[in-house]
Amino acid sequence: MSYNWNWGIFWELNPEGTGTYLDMLLMGLRWTLAAAALAAVIALVFGSIIGVIRTLQHRGLVLAGDAWVEFFRNIPLLVQLFLWYFVLPELLPKAAGMWLKTLPNASFWTGAIGVGLFMSSRVAEQVKAGIRSLPRGQSMAGTALGLTTAQTYRYVLLPMAFRIILPPLTSELLNTVKNTSVALTIGLMELTARTRAMQEYSFQVFEAFTAATLIYLALNATLTFLMRRLERAVSVPGYVTGK
Amino acid sequence: MSNSAAPMIEMAAVSKWYSPQFQVLKDCTTSVDRGEVVVVCGPSGSGKSTLIKCVNALEPFQSGTIRVDGINLSDPGTNLPKLRARIGMVFQHFELFPHLKITENLCLAQEKVLGRSREEAMAKGRALLDRVGLSEHAEKFPGQLSGGQQQRVAIARALAMDPIAMLFDEPTSALDPEMITEVLDVMVELAREGMTMMVVTHEMGFARKVAHRVVFMDRGEIIEDRSKDEFFGSPRSDRAQLFLSKILAH
Numbered sequence: 001m002s003y004n005w006n007w008g009i010f011w012e013l014n015p016e017g018t019g020t021y022l023d024m025l026l027m028g029l030r031w032t033l034a035a036a037a038l039a040a041v042i043a044l045v046f047g048s049i050i051g052v053i054r055t056l057q058h059r060g061l062v063l064a065g066d067a068w069v070e071f072f073r074n075i076p077l078l079v080q081l082f083l084w085y086f087v088l089p090e091l092l093p094k095a096a097g098m099w100l101k102t103l104p105n106a107s108f109w110t111g112a113i114g115v116g117l118f119m120s121s122r123v124a125e126q127v128k129a130g131i132r133s134l135p136r137g138q139s140m141a142g143t144a145l146g147l148t149t150a151q152t153y154r155y156v157l158l159p160m161a162f163r164i165i166l167p168p169l170t171s172e173l174l175n176t177v178k179n180t181s182v183a184l185t186i187g188l189m190e191l192t193a194r195t196r197a198m199q200e201y202s203f204q205v206f207e208a209f210t211a212a213t214l215i216y217l218a219l220n221a222t223l224t225f226l227m228r229r230l231e232r233a234v235s236v237p238g239y240v241t242g243k
Numbered sequence: 244m245s246n247s248a249a250p251m252i253e254m255a256a257v258s259k260w261y262s263p264q265f266q267v268l269k270d271c272t273t274s275v276d277r278g279e280v281v282v283v284c285g286p287s288g289s290g291k292s293t294l295i296k297c298v299n300a301l302e303p304f305q306s307g308t309i310r311v312d313g314i315n316l317s318d319p320g321t322n323l324p325k326l327r328a329r330i331g332m333v334f335q336h337f338e339l340f341p342h343l344k345i346t347e348n349l350c351l352a353q354e355k356v357l358g359r360s361r362e363e364a365m366a367k368g369r370a371l372l373d374r375v376g377l378s379e380h381a382e383k384f385p386g387q388l389s390g391g392q393q394q395r396v397a398i399a400r401a402l403a404m405d406p407i408a409m410l411f412d413e414p415t416s417a418l419d420p421e422m423i424t425e426v427l428d429v430m431v432e433l434a435r436e437g438m439t440m441m442v443v444t445h446e447m448g449f450a451r452k453v454a455h456r457v458v459f460m461d462r463g464e465i466i467e468d469r470s471k472d473e474f475f476g477s478p479r480s481d482r483a484q485l486f487l488s489k490i491l492a493h
Contacts, residue, residue, distance in 0.1 A: 135338070
């Protein structure tokens with residue numbers, strides 16, 4: 001294999017006129033971070049609501065929650081993004097479809113929301129499992145004290161359920177970050193897309209993907225570290241999990 | 244609404260089915276007067292816990308009526324959370340909230356349900372904690388206390404709501420033997436102060452000491468409902484006699 005290694009490539013100017021190749025990758029990282037942050041918030045908010053709904057004693061709500069989860073987790077993420085980006089605008093009334101297509105940064109909003117909704121189904125599963133893992137007596141105790149169902153969830157069930165599911169939620173957060181790379185297929189110039197662009201401009205495929213690999217690794221290692229800190233900060237003295 | 248002559252808890256022909264084939268409560272009728280202590284006993288699976296959980300509508304039932312302080316539980320106009328806040332309940336497995344300190348366990352419902360201020364709730368909580376002998380544990384978490392201590396906190400938590408009656412669902416069954424007495428002592432004191440109590444328990448010593456009446460259940464039915472002296476003197480049913488001979492043998 002004849003390959004010209006050039007680790008200095010990152011300090012060379014890119015042909016887009018936006019600075020060096022490193023600047024190009026870091027610009028991609030910023031989009032990755034923005035998309036991951038929005039997607040994570042959407043996943044957590046919708047996942048929590050849907051997860052709670054599925055543990056209520058209300059058949060209609062439980063069915064709606066189940067339908068949500070099955071829809072978002074049974075269709076490949078790639079297909080979902082194509083659905084939102086290419087198909088949805090055509091199904092909407094003409095004016096609304098046009099508005100969507102001409103939205104500034106449409107690929108960012110579609111990508112982040114799409115990944116967020118996809119991940120919400122997984123978060124919902126975990127929130128439900130977390131609530132179910134608590135002894136039935138906990139909600140009874142809340143109810144017996146006169147707390148309403150909403151209060152019982154807010155003050156009794158969810159604080160413990162979220163503590164129990166923090167480790168798997170960390171994995172889902174990392175998955176959210178990684179899944180934003182799929183949004184390159186609808187034109188979001190995030191880190192992976194920028195890496196490919198660098199490869200095409202400079203033909204330095206190994207250097208480009210080595211950099212992307214290290215950046216993703218560092219980002220997710222940082223998130224893992226922060227989540228561990230959070231786990232420790234909210235751990236309950238004397239409480240043994242899996243009791 | 245409250246009528247001081249009427250019983251505090253009235254159950255009339257209460258029946259409950261888990262499925263059309265499986266009836267857990269069969270026509271249960273009994274009552275608890277104001278200031279009365281009623282012990283409910285019977286073999287496991289006889290429906291005692293289910294019966295007591297019906298009193299504050301933690302368990303739904305399909306037929307019959309239950310009135311607490313004259314209020315019909317099945318009446319669609321009944322505000323169940325409000326009624327439950329007035330009935331204290333103590334569970335077999337304590338059910339303290341593990342993520343909250345002891346003081347926070349005592350204050351939560353006082354603040355969120357009764358609307359008391361933090362200071363007021365805290366004063367009440369601390370006084371009750373002192374009463375059950377656990378003042379020095381106020382800032383600990385439930386997981387740092389023994390079972391007996393946790394159950395005493397659970398009793399204090401229920402009392403903090405100024406209940407009109409207390410329900411105990413096998414309060415000592417999950418405890419190590421050396422911790423049973425400390426919990427029973429608190430309950431005996433409560434009974435002697437005139438608290439209306441319905442207690443599901445196998446502790447016949449407790450029943451002898453403070454119960455006014457004993458209800459004996461088997462297979463979802465109330466077999467005996469008699470004064471304590473009559474029950475321990477000469478239980479009429481074979482099943483009650485068999486039950487007593489088994490648990491009093493040692």
